[in-house]
Amino acid sequence: MAQILECIPNFSEGQDEEKIEKIVQPFKDISGVKLLDYSADKDHNRLVVTMIGSPDALKKSVLEAMEIAVDLIDMNEHAGEHPRMGAVDVVPFTPVRGVTMEEAVELANEVAQEASEKMELPIYLYEEAATTPERKNLADIRRGEFEGFADKIQQPEWKPDYGPAELHSTAGASVIGARMPLVAFNVNLDTDDLEIANEIARKVRHSGGGLRYCKAIGIDLNERGITQVSMNMTDYTKTALYQSYEMVKFEAERYGVDVIGSELIGLLPAQALFDVAEYYLGVEDFSGDQIMENRLLEEL
Amino acid sequence: MAQILECIPNFSEGQDEEKIEKIVQPFKDISGVKLLDYSADKDHNRLVVTMIGSPDALKKSVLEAMEIAVDLIDMNEHAGEHPRMGAVDVVPFTPVRGVTMEEAVELANEVAQEASEKMELPIYLYEEAATTPERKNLADIRRGEFEGFADKIQQPEWKPDYGPAELHSTAGASVIGARMPLVAFNVNLDTDDLEIANEIARKVRHSGGGLRYCKAIGIDLNERGITQVSMNMTDYTKTALYQSYEMVKFEAERYGVDVIGSELIGLLPAQALFDVAEYYLGVEDFSGDQIMENRLLEEL
Incomplete structure (x- = not known):
């Protein structure tokens, strides 16, 4: 049976249309991924992308888009109404068919590991992928936001699951995880x-x-x-x-x-x-x- | 919306495995077609193939398979329990999604026209594609079978819808049409x-x-x-x-x-x-x- 997941990454760029188009490009180009929707909110200064696809194609396209976003977004200059802690703020994977939650968690781990290595990005795992109960809830992880995270990340209980225990100077930190579709x-x-x-x-x-x-x-x-x-x-x-x-x-x-x-x-x-x-x-x-x-x- | 139909062609070869494999090969090779099943019955001496796909891909693969079957099967040497009048005995198209019955009928006509020209094959349209009420029912068209068809085809009321008004010397005649999936x-x-x-x-x-x-x-x-x-x-x-x-x-x-x-x-x-x-x-x-x-x- 074909394996299909949904992925809804949130990026901290809701205003610059050129940057937004660059970030979503991999979801248009890579075969095996179907881009369903992307919407940028200027007040939130945030981009929400919805797509479905096979595990491999999703992994490839998400990693490419993450690299572009890390490259283009400087969190030191980011302001918006929506809470956020990183250029690639949060990336949830949800099983749609032929995929167990365990496999979705594994995919989240693979993406987190590769991204942390390639981009020197600190990454937390949340929801079903969380490594401790305190990390299950996105709001708990994100509390303090980008501005407060330089300190928070150095507390032993907030050591990232992947990547360095210090904030990326421009891209902050990211949260990746797996959950059921609502x-x-x-x-x-x-x-x-x-x-x-x-x-x-x-x-x-x-x-x-x-x-x-x-x-x-x-x-x-x-x-x-x-x-x-x-x-x-x-x-x-x-x-x-x-x-x-x-x-x-x-x-x-x-x-x-x-x-x-x-x-x-x-x-x-x-x-x-x-x-x-x-x-x-x-x-x-x-x-x-x-x-x-x-x-x-x-x-x- | 993607257009998908099902097609279940019946070929008059249920014994020679080499020939059977050659006939189904286009359904394996051509992208946009998914071969769901093919089963050959030795007593019936008949091959039934089930596939789904887009209109273009189905058309292309069905025409290729028809050409191979017309090439390989000699109806003069064919014997089996199941009634039949041609090497490519019957080809029904059924709408699955995003396809109207009118479009399925159109596809049946396109395949019938191209096949009749390429292979000099007399072809009848049946079910929803039928041009007269007398041709709606497959059994009515096929009555007389290959052996009786050399005569039947010359009767004005049994002039084929496409192709010559005489039996193909080895491949007989074919029936192509459209119907709803059961x-x-x-x-x-x-x-x-x-x-x-x-x-x-x-x-x-x-x-x-x-x-x-x-x-x-x-x-x-x-x-x-x-x-x-x-x-x-x-x-x-x-x-x-x-x-x-x-x-x-x-x-x-x-x-x-x-x-x-x-x-x-x-x-x-x-x-x-x-x-x-x-x-x-x-x-x-x-x-x-x-x-x-x-x-x-x-x-x-």
Whole structure:
């Protein structure tokens, strides 16, 4: 089966269009990578790139783009609203198909090692790739930002996972890691009572005793006169979309409220929907190899 | 969006492995085509090849394989159990994604025209590509087979759609066309009473007053002590899988019989399952572009 991951690197350049184009060029040129989107925010002074591809092609293109960014961006002159600590601020890899989390973590390590050696860049591993619980959360690593990092990096507990224990003079430090893709899934309720939507969200989400890989809040859709349980499914392979859908439905019943539809926001892996179809049709022994398009993807 | 079709050409050679390998070689060599399967049956003396790919790549590889088959196979020496009228007996194209039926018909015409010119081969168009109702059905065209065709081809109503109105001396004549992919979908019933399965099948299928693009029969699964409504969905874009599933369920209710699962047999397009997930989750405004893998397929 073809191995596909998504990668969403964040670079600290959101204003200079020439530099932005140079940084994304490798994602356009290298075969086996499909550039899905890149958007620069001037106020954040930050570039967010979304792409998918095979492990090898992603690795090659990310390393090239990192080198270009390290070359072009001077963090001493960088200002923007978004917290940041390096020219290549953060690089998450997420498995899409045929890739285990362990393999995504391995890829993050390979990229971190090569980048640290080539660019003399200090690099931290985060989320599933984190080497200690304190490094799991990006915000914890990044606290202090570029300006405070010259000191922080010298504390033993903040020794980088790869590269020198001192800040790169212009590119700062980077964070690389692996995590599951988020699936943004909203379920609409036939009520304008936000309190009901919030009550349901509380029961469905992990923190309220609900589903392990589900975050949820109630949202008011004023224009339509309805409310919504807005969910982030943080691991669709373990907590499936149909589980959160059915759970919203049976929680809504106690309020006499109907579920009247749903929304899928942004990108998601095909498997998240195959799982839904399999559940509702009760399909026995289904294999992804039966999907014609999956066979084509083996070629990549 | 990438255009993908499936093509399942049938060649009249099921015994000589050297020849078989030569015929399938273009499907292995030409990029943009993924050879999914090829199987030769000695008794039928027939080779069935399954592949998917872009229109251009399919056209190129099918024409090359046809030329090789026309070169290698002498129908005067061919014997086998399966009815046949030519070296390249039949070539159906089926839309998988981003392709309309009109475009599949156009592709069938292009291949038929080029093949008839290059190989001096008489060619008939069938199914959706048929030019008259009498030519829709493959069995009607093929009746008489190679041995009877020297006469049949001279009747005005059996003038080929492309190529000369006489049989190719060694390769006979070919049938090329376009049709929807079949999705084989079986729904299991918690009863061993075949009569009930047959009654339900009768109500669900088109010929019994049921769904327009659904064929169905009852089947006894002796080993499991259950029965099954075995269906062929002849156009999943118009009659969706969830429709036939729900219909089996509500017909089964009158017998107090439960639906206890289902089976998807063989290959199917991803969209057939996306439609199911969309229905059961009630997803609003969903676009195939949101599926990560779909974006990768655009590259092909």
